[in-house]
Amino acid sequence: MTIHNVKTNPFAGQRPGTSGLRKKVAEFQQPGYLENFVQAIFNTLTDYAGKTLVVGGDGRFYNRQAIQVILRMAAAHGVGKVLVGQGGILSTPALSCVVRKAGAFGGIVLSASHNPGGPQGDFGIKYNSSNGGPASERITEAIYSNTLALDSYSISDAGPVDLDRRGLVRIERMDVEVIDPVADYAQLMEALFDFDAIRALFKGGFRMCFDGMGAVSGPYARTIIEGMLGAPQGTVINGTPLEDFGGHHPDPNPVNAAELIALMNGANAPDFGAASDGDADRNMIVGRGIAVTPSDSLAIIAANARVAPGYRDGIVGIARSMPTSSAADRVARALGVPCYETPTGWKYFGNLLDAGMVTLCGEESYGTGSDHIREKDGVWAVLFWLNLIAANGKSVDAIVREHWARFGRNYYSRHDYEAVDARAAAALMTGLRATLPALAGKAIGSYSVDFADDFLYTDPVDNSVSAQQGVRIVMTDGSRIVFRLSGTGTEGATIRLYLERYEADPKNHAIPTQEALAELAAIADSVAGLRAHTGREGPTVVT
Ligand code: VG1
Ligand code: CO
Numbered sequence: 001m002t003i004h005n006v007k008t009n010p011f012a013g014q015r016p017g018t019s020g021l022r023k024k025v026a027e028f029q030q031p032g033y034l035e036n037f038v039q040a041i042f043n044t045l046t047d048y049a050g051k052t053l054v055v056g057g058d059g060r061f062y063n064r065q066a067i068q069v070i071l072r073m074a075a076a077h078g079v080g081k082v083l084v085g086q087g088g089i090l091s092t093p094a095l096s097c098v099v100r101k102a103g104a105f106g107g108i109v110l111s112a113s114h115n116p117g118g119p120q121g122d123f124g125i126k127y128n129s130s131n132g133g134p135a136s137e138r139i140t141e142a143i144y145s146n147t148l149a150l151d152s153y154s155i156s157d158a159g160p161v162d163l164d165r166r167g168l169v170r171i172e173r174m175d176v177e178v179i180d181p182v183a184d185y186a187q188l189m190e191a192l193f194d195f196d197a198i199r200a201l202f203k204g205g206f207r208m209c210f211d212g213m214g215a216v217s218g219p220y221a222r223t224i225i226e227g228m229l230g231a232p233q234g235t236v237i238n239g240t241p242l243e244d245f246g247g248h249h250p251d252p253n254p255v256n257a258a259e260l261i262a263l264m265n266g267a268n269a270p271d272f273g274a275a276s277d278g279d280a281d282r283n284m285i286v287g288r289g290i291a292v293t294p295s296d297s298l299a300i301i302a303a304n305a306r307v308a309p310g311y312r313d314g315i316v317g318i319a320r321s322m323p324t325s326s327a328a329d330r331v332a333r334a335l336g337v338p339c340y341e342t343p344t345g346w347k348y349f350g351n352l353l354d355a356g357m358v359t360l361c362g363e364e365s366y367g368t369g370s371d372h373i374r375e376k377d378g379v380w381a382v383l384f385w386l387n388l389i390a391a392n393g394k395s396v397d398a399i400v401r402e403h404w405a406r407f408g409r410n411y412y413s414r415h416d417y418e419a420v421d422a423r424a425a426a427a428l429m430t431g432l433r434a435t436l437p438a439l440a441g442k443a444i445g446s447y448s449v450d451f452a453d454d455f456l457y458t459d460p461v462d463n464s465v466s467a468q469q470g471v472r473i474v475m476t477d478g479s480r481i482v483f484r485l486s487g488t489g490t491e492g493a494t495i496r497l498y499l500e501r502y503e504a505d506p507k508n509h510a511i512p513t514q515e516a517l518a519e520l521a522a523i524a525d526s527v528a529g530l531r532a533h534t535g536r537e538g539p540t541v542v543t
Helices: 033-044 063-076 092-102 137-147 183-192 195-203 217-228 258-265 294-303 327-335 346-354 378-392 396-407 422-439 518-528 530-534
Strands: 003-007 021-024 052-057 081-089 106-110 122-128 152-156 167-171 174-179 208-211 272-276 283-287 318-321 339-342 360-363 367-370 409-420 447-454 471-475 480-485 493-503
Touching: 003 063, 033 063, 033 122, 033 137, 033 152, 052 063, 052 092, 063 081, 063 106, 063 152, 063 167, 063 174, 081 092, 092 106, 092 122, 092 183, 092 378, 122 137, 183 217, 183 378, 195 378, 208 217, 208 258, 217 378, 258 272, 258 283, 272 378, 283 294, 283 378, 283 396, 294 318, 294 327, 294 360, 294 367, 294 378, 294 396, 294 409, 318 327, 318 346, 327 339, 327 396, 327 409, 339 346, 346 360, 346 367, 367 378, 378 396, 409 422, 409 530, 422 447, 422 471, 422 480, 422 493, 422 518, 422 530, 447 518, 471 518, 480 518, 493 518, 493 530, 518 530
Parallel strands: 052 081, 052 106, 081 174, 208 272, 318 339, 318 360
Antiparallel strands: 003 152, 021 122, 106 122, 167 174, 272 283, 360 367, 409 493, 447 471, 471 480, 480 493
């Protein structure tokens, strides 16, 4: 075995987005492309010699090849030990759990999350820090700068490690331990939730369907829900991680998880439905005939946190991404705890969690989590809901409606305009920003604008500033229109339009969501010129 210094040239565009570097598989397959990015990670870090790194991915196409490259490069850089999930598998939350438990200096996640997989699909890589969470913007920007200044990378020429066999092997002077990808995570879940109560629920005939969407949550859901909690076999569907996710677009929303939604709307619907995404950090909660919006799910978890043993003492605070509805803010107010508003992406929750300022975090994009790890966690959210149902014996529908009756309903929807010409999308945002100063105080239709700005976040822990995190137009009644560009796509630009309207009166809680938000959608178009800029009559995906 020898370590080689291989000459290389920088690739343009290796700037991590909302959650790591995501590109088409073919782009990653270019010689040196992955190696350059990994070298840039090592060039950014200090203090890893002899220490432990955790590596794993969502099992998508190119996962195994990428892991072999990372192992050989970690060995070349003098890393002490790498923990890698068997079969190359580690869900994003499981990786976060293992990094924390093992006291590792960091972790590398191979995933493009909810983006489609397979040779024609997307691939991704993300660096997580020693707290188990996505590296801060300061680090991701430093990695990017390093990608632009590379002339070589270091790699061992060792042969491939058998990722399917658990145990210890060596590359150069580095240990590689192939670990059970589920065990540590399952143990953590058992410590947080009332498994006895959930077991009794399933014993009593409670029926559930968990849709793994052909991605990485399957092994976790099978072990925990079917194994430890005794749900009948077959409760987990699409539970085997496949390189192309079996053709699924593993984004757990009512549009992409159509199979689950049809089941839950059908005559023989089980009591409870759930789905998770490519890397198992997202979740969708579904009852008979009702899909819970992620913003509501966060609020409901917050309002009921004490039912779960891990949160028996209550929560110290909540954080939500700016576009997420303010349903959680109302719960925080009732509980007398703070609610922080952060930019989109889990990396912005890390400081608040590390400082013990918040217990729960959530995003409108089907992401919920807590201080148990530093990533959002799909299976965790599903287990919370199971624990809640086991504790109060109510249906999902009843839980949601009672929550609205108590706190009011925040009607909420996201409209995505996908694969728009990047220049047209940029022009829309520039135009929108220019109109902001004139909007405050203006009456539009039945609304009147309270303020309009481009969200600027100052981290309350380290005072770092993140600018241009989304344009928001906030009405005097709290209703909101938010625009931002996606930072996870790989084709053109995706414009996200987020709409929110608050209704206190339970008599008005049964309006179809799009109807309730129709006027705000029309205002959004008139202010931003969505149709004019995109040439589209409407959004590609509505969730
Ligand atoms: C999207 C979501 C964001 C989420 C991110 C990563 O980002 O909107 O809330 O944190 O994906 O989730 P964007 O920039 O495309 O809007 V995952 O499950 O793809 O890691
Ligand atoms: Co994900």
